[in-house]
Amino acid sequence: MSAVWEYLFGSPAFLIFGTYTLMMIVGLGILLHLQLGVTGIGNFGVAGFWGAGLYTFGILQVHYDVGFWLALLAAAAAGGVLGLITGWVIADLDDDGVLAATLAVATIVFLAIESERDITGGRVGLGTIDFPFDVGERTDLAWLGILFGVTGVLLWYARRVHRSPYGRLLIATGTNEPLARSLTKPAKRTKVGVMALTSAGMGALGGLYGPIVHFLFPTQLTVAITVSVITALVLGGQQRPLGAFVGAVLTVGLFDIVIKLYVPLPRDVLEHTFPVTKQVVFGALLIFVLLFRPLGFLGRMRRETHVEGLTRV
Amino acid sequence: MFEASGVWTGYDEIDVIKGLDFSVGEEVFAILGANGAGKTTLLSAIAGLLPLTGGEIRFGGETISGIPPWRIAALGIGLVPQERGVFPDLTVLDNLRVGGLVAKQARGDRIDEIMELFPALAGLRNQRAGTLSGGETKMVAAGRALMQDAKLLLLDEPTAGLSPLYVENFFDRIRQIHETKQVAIIITEQNATKALEVADRAMVLSLGEAMTITDAKDLTTDQLRKGYKI
Amino acid sequence: MDFIAKAVIIGLTEQAPLVLAAMGMALIYNLSKVINVAFAETITLGAYFAQWVNVSFGASFYLSLAVSGILAGVLSCVTYLVVFRTADRRGVGVVEVIIISLGLSVLLRYSLQFVFGTEARFFETPPPTFMKLFDVGFTSFQLTAFILVVVLALLIYLFVQKTVWGRRVRALASDADLAKVSGINPLLTTLVMWFIAGAAGGLAGAFWGVASSAKPGLGWDRFLLTLLVVLVGGTRGLRGVILAGMGTGVLLSALKLEIAPLRAEIVLLVAFILVLKLRGNRFRELAKV
Numbered sequence: 001m002s003a004v005w006e007y008l009f010g011s012p013a014f015l016i017f018g019t020y021t022l023m024m025i026v027g028l029g030i031l032l033h034l035q036l037g038v039t040g041i042g043n044f045g046v047a048g049f050w051g052a053g054l055y056t057f058g059i060l061q062v063h064y065d066v067g068f069w070l071a072l073l074a075a076a077a078a079g080g081v082l083g084l085i086t087g088w089v090i091a092d093l094d095d096d097g098v099l100a101a102t103l104a105v106a107t108i109v110f111l112a113i114e115s116e117r118d119i120t121g122g123r124v125g126l127g128t129i130d131f132p133f134d135v136g137e138r139t140d141l142a143w144l145g146i147l148f149g150v151t152g153v154l155l156w157y158a159r160r161v162h163r164s165p166y167g168r169l170l171i172a173t174g175t176n177e178p179l180a181r182s183l184t185k186p187a188k189r190t191k192v193g194v195m196a197l198t199s200a201g202m203g204a205l206g207g208l209y210g211p212i213v214h215f216l217f218p219t220q221l222t223v224a225i226t227v228s229v230i231t232a233l234v235l236g237g238q239q240r241p242l243g244a245f246v247g248a249v250l251t252v253g254l255f256d257i258v259i260k261l262y263v264p265l266p267r268d269v270l271e272h273t274f275p276v277t278k279q280v281v282f283g284a285l286l287i288f289v290l291l292f293r294p295l296g297f298l299g300r301m302r303r304e305t306h307v308e309g310l311t312r313v
Numbered sequence: 314m315f316e317a318s319g320v321w322t323g324y325d326e327i328d329v330i331k332g333l334d335f336s337v338g339e340e341v342f343a344i345l346g347a348n349g350a351g352k353t354t355l356l357s358a359i360a361g362l363l364p365l366t367g368g369e370i371r372f373g374g375e376t377i378s379g380i381p382p383w384r385i386a387a388l389g390i391g392l393v394p395q396e397r398g399v400f401p402d403l404t405v406l407d408n409l410r411v412g413g414l415v416a417k418q419a420r421g422d423r424i425d426e427i428m429e430l431f432p433a434l435a436g437l438r439n440q441r442a443g444t445l446s447g448g449e450t451k452m453v454a455a456g457r458a459l460m461q462d463a464k465l466l467l468l469d470e471p472t473a474g475l476s477p478l479y480v481e482n483f484f485d486r487i488r489q490i491h492e493t494k495q496v497a498i499i500i501t502e503q504n505a506t507k508a509l510e511v512a513d514r515a516m517v518l519s520l521g522e523a524m525t526i527t528d529a530k531d532l533t534t535d536q537l538r539k540g541y542k543i
Numbered sequence: 544m545d546f547i548a549k550a551v552i553i554g555l556t557e558q559a560p561l562v563l564a565a566m567g568m569a570l571i572y573n574l575s576k577v578i579n580v581a582f583a584e585t586i587t588l589g590a591y592f593a594q595w596v597n598v599s600f601g602a603s604f605y606l607s608l609a610v611s612g613i614l615a616g617v618l619s620c621v622t623y624l625v626v627f628r629t630a631d632r633r634g635v636g637v638v639e640v641i642i643i644s645l646g647l648s649v650l651l652r653y654s655l656q657f658v659f660g661t662e663a664r665f666f667e668t669p670p671p672t673f674m675k676l677f678d679v680g681f682t683s684f685q686l687t688a689f690i691l692v693v694v695l696a697l698l699i700y701l702f703v704q705k706t707v708w709g710r711r712v713r714a715l716a717s718d719a720d721l722a723k724v725s726g727i728n729p730l731l732t733t734l735v736m737w738f739i740a741g742a743a744g745g746l747a748g749a750f751w752g753v754a755s756s757a758k759p760g761l762g763w764d765r766f767l768l769t770l771l772v773v774l775v776g777g778t779r780g781l782r783g784v785i786l787a788g789m790g791t792g793v794l795l796s797a798l799k800l801e802i803a804p805l806r807a808e809i810v811l812l813v814a815f816i817l818v819l820k821l822r823g824n825r826f827r828e829l830a831k832v
């Protein structure tokens with residue numbers, strides 16, 4: 001028994017870090033669910049909003065010694081302001097324009113971090129960012145607990161949105177915006193608002209990531225994050241709040257925890273072949289799921305299935 | 314020349330045309346009926362845009378049901394849809410040239426013939442079809458179909474939305490096309506009076522079924538009423 | 544005057560491949576009505592194909608270019624048949640198709656690393672002659688590449704505007720059903736256009752690759768700029784795409800002459816975003832060929 005325990009939890013730091021990544025993707029996925037799955041906004045710049053929060057938090061903590069809570073608030077604000085501007089830009093655009101604009105925003109964030117080396121550290125990096133509290137050897141575990149809590153709150157919020165008039169407005173905007181507008185629903189303002197709010201959430205999650213990695217590099221902001229989040233959401237079910245969680249467990253959980261920690265791969269395979277294979281699998285999943293099971297693992301919302309049943313009768 | 318036997322077709326699981334039988338020779342054949350009778354659906358099926366769920370369509374002795382629409386066009390059936398009868402981003406000339414892709418006769422000659430038939434188009438050759446008036450658009454649409462060297466023209470409500478002057482002109486052109494080009498024409502119309510003036514025979518369609526098929530001059534008001542359910 | 548001359552010469556010689564890449568993407572967008580994110584990998588693979596032929600077979604760059612264009616065109620057709628046609632038949636929505644194309648891009652980008660590795664691969668070309676115009680230095684190779692790009696862009700434009708096949712493509716893009724009943728075979732016509740679009744992308748990749756190296760992120764790094772050129776320039780058809788591509792190259796060079804390169808890219812992207820915003824939702828009329 002103790003051998004099993006040792007096998008499963010013998011490398012707690014790696015397990016905790018893997019779980020951080022998982023929960024981060026879940027949190028971003030829930031927020032993307034509200035953007036894409038509910039309001040129909042195809043945000044391909046998730047890494048940018050998250051990165052804006054990450055670096056805002058890092059810069060304030062490292063250069064200006066700002067306290068944790070204020071820095072976290074600033075991280076959320078950074079994501080939120082960026083989301084507000086992006087929402088304003090994309091409110092009039094069709095899906096292709098939204099792709100271009102959100103991708104452009106993420107690229108601008110990345111380029112700004114690389115170019116303004118004096119404050120961001122550029123490729124050299126920015127740090128050190130410590131946990132705001134110290135509970136001894138397992139502070140990282142406590143931080144993981146906080147991350148679980150935050151993700152739980154996001155999930156609770158998303159489920160509440162689905163049951164609220166605001167949620168119905170988002171769904172109407174996402175399903176048929178011209179019709180929503182013709183019914184005097186403020187579709188554009190709704191899109192701007194949801195982008196601002198959810199991007200603030202992404203920025204806050206970015207802020208929470210800083211203490212986990214302690215040191216920030218621009219390479220943490222690549223499109224791979226956006227791809228991981230989109231893959232998790234699509235696989236789990238973009239129309240379901242729990243979709244991101246299920247999808248993240250099946251992708252990030254499988255690759256970054258189960259295989260990475262427990263499958264005895266040779267070192268060079270782990271360092272080179274494994275990350276490449278992971279991306280190949282993610283790419284293939286995006287294609288196959290959307291072609292053959294577009295609603296993902298969880299399918300449609302239960303209340304819609306129920307209504308369909310009534311309609312059939 | 315053309316024969317439809319027991320034709321069934323529709324959209325998804327809904328049957329719009331139900332077991333239709335009719336034939337068309339070297340003539341102008343009018344299909345009359347109210348909105349929702351299935352006129353457009355029928356022409357779309359003949360042109361190959363809709364699959365049949367039952368029955369058969371034959372043209373020139375060959376079964377054409379089930380073959381792709383571009384092969385049906387090459388066999389000599391030209392469709393002028395009610396809406397979207399032209400390529401809006403292409404010029405008038407390019408629209409006609411597209412029609413000529415399947416024609417055997419040299420395109421240049423045919424374009425001259427179309428310009429003679431529709432003189433109003435002569436000055437509009439390089440204008441984008443999407444910027445034309447309703448009547449001009451219908452002329453280009455008909456011209457495009459004629460460029461295909463069609464032996465059978467399918468005209469779906471060609472005068473819908475046109476001014477009375479254009480309507481009058483257009484029906485004259487239909488008769489002229491039939492007589493000078495030896496082209497059989499199937500024309501669907503809600504304007505029964507005008508259609509019957511140019512047609513040789515007519516069919517009244519109601520909810521996907523033929524109520525009456527008779528010579529145009531013999532179609533009675535009662536038969537029409539039954540079809541339109543007035 | 545000196546500044547303008549520098550910006551124009553540098554911009555046109557360095558960014559000429561952007562015109563080809565944007566034309567290829569615009570052709571696909573116009574016909575299939577989707578932004579194909581995986582087009583980035585067509586560009587990348589064009590560079591790899593050309594480098595492979597150049598180095599493995601000792602072929603001249605220009606022969607490698609021809610082979611690369613053909614292979615990239617074939618790859619483009621395969622991706623259409625396997626992925627995009629399937630998506631179209633299954634009625635997949637616009638956003639979902641974009642995500643599918645993102646998935647295809649990721650799949651291709653990382654798969655090719657199993658074949659070509661991750662290190663940069665260089666071409667073997669004879670040493671260039673250095674030239675100067677208005678005090679701006681460039682190589683004979685850059686000049687040749689620019690001329691070739693202009694010729695290829697012109698050929699693609701003429702093909703689409705003046706030939707029978709080009710008319711088929713424009714008709715199919717304008718109204719698919721009407722094109723079918725006018726005798727146009729949609730599958731054949733679509734494949735011809737995807738081949739040409741893929742070849743254009745692959746050739747752009749080859750030009751970019753020979754100027755730097757063939758590497759996994761070559762196409763992805765240029766995808767956003769190519770996309771923005773298509774969205775902004777495409778409202779005026781292929782001519783607009785050509786002008787927007789050239790204008791973007793010159794503008795980027797001008798900015799880089801004045802400010803740091805990374806900041807210049809930021810300014811350019813912000814400018815594009817503002818243009819997108821000003822244009823609003825008139826994009827659906829765009830990408831006329």
